[in-house]
Amino acid sequence: MKVLITGANGLLGQKLVKLLLDKGEEVIATSHGKSRLDYLEQSFEYARMDITQQAEVLEVIQYYQPDVVVNTAAMTNVDQCETAREECRQLNVDAVQYLVDACRLSGSFLVHLSTDFIFDGEAGPYTENDPAKPLSYYGQSKLDAETIVQDSGIDWSILRTVLVYGITPGMSRSNIVLWVKSSLEEGKELKIVDDQWRTPTLAEDLAMGCYLSAAKRAQGIFNISGKDMLTPYDMAMKTCDYFELDKAKITKVDGSTFTQTAKRPPKTGFVIEKARLVLGYEPVSFDEGIQILDTQVRDLAV
């Protein structure tokens, strides 16, 4: 199948390009900047596509006529979304309408990425049928995008995920395992919350979820996350254990002392039985995920 990926320079984007190439699929990687994928050995197309530019979206998708479009691109800095709301809306909502309209013309199946932050975190872990009630503007933007996709009349799947971790070259943002590891290696002290609950997701598992839903053209909403319910403090302790870092540098705090611009849902996490049953999705444990990440850190350090 011919798959066009938006935001292909991102954490999920890079993992998905690699996975699809390893599977022998035809890949059109796109993003709004220049490619950060030239380390990959296999050949694939790269095209600039700023998804906030409607004409560009239409032109690129009409030109390539992909079987599947995977929309990974988004404004993913939750605190920045709270203050830069217009920019967040343009990228996380308006652009999704442009992608839907283009997919309708090309007949492409759309795989759209969404988040646990559409929930208020009062009743986690969540299934695909639970009512959404976002607390942040980021969460609201991702929920509005889901509505656009669900009301589109095209063929689509929405993959919701949680706290993605992993490593790729040229990352535009960090993630919990990496910033805990690098902060402690630099001798910094950390305050880490123990009152938020997540099912953290290895980027490779999320990429596999995208591949499975695309290959099966599986219609509907699927929870694609890790399987361990942990707090950020638990994750930090596990990171310290694995990388033999100094736990004394980490202070356990809660939301009363650790304030973030955007309100976080306290307990999310996903029930992933539907993805297991319909897609054959099976994630690694958080401990296995750290091991996988470590081998990649070593490879990148070489």
Ligand SMILES: NC(=O)C1=CN([C@@H]2O[C@H](COP(=O)(O)OP(=O)(O)OC[C@H]3O[C@@H](n4cnc5c(N)ncnc54)[C@H](OP(=O)(O)O)[C@@H]3O)[C@@H](O)[C@H]2O)C=CC1
């Ligand atoms: N990371 C997480 O913890 C979670 C992520 N998700 C969702 O998963 C998806 C992927 O997340 P993740 O890979 O971590 O995100 P990243 O932030 O790593 O990647 C997003 C990519 O989108 C690109 N981008 C930004 N603006 C545009 C634009 N105008 N046109 C095209 N591309 C653009 C960015 O480019 P550049 O690198 O140049 O800035 C970036 O590479 C997102 O939809 C996110 O909402 C859901 C739950 C958790």
Ligand SMILES: Cc1cn([C@H]2C[C@H](O)[C@@H](COP(=O)(O)OP(=O)(O)O[C@H]3O[C@@H](C)C(=O)[C@@H](O)[C@H]3O)O2)c(=O)[nH]c1=O
């Ligand atoms: C930086 C920092 C974070 N934390 C906690 C807060 C947070 O819950 C957790 C992860 O921190 P972050 O700010 O990276 O995570 P956050 O922005 O909450 O990550 C979110 O990203 C978007 C894209 C999503 O869709 C969500 O699913 C979720 O993954 O670690 C601390 O406890 N101490 C710290 O110093």
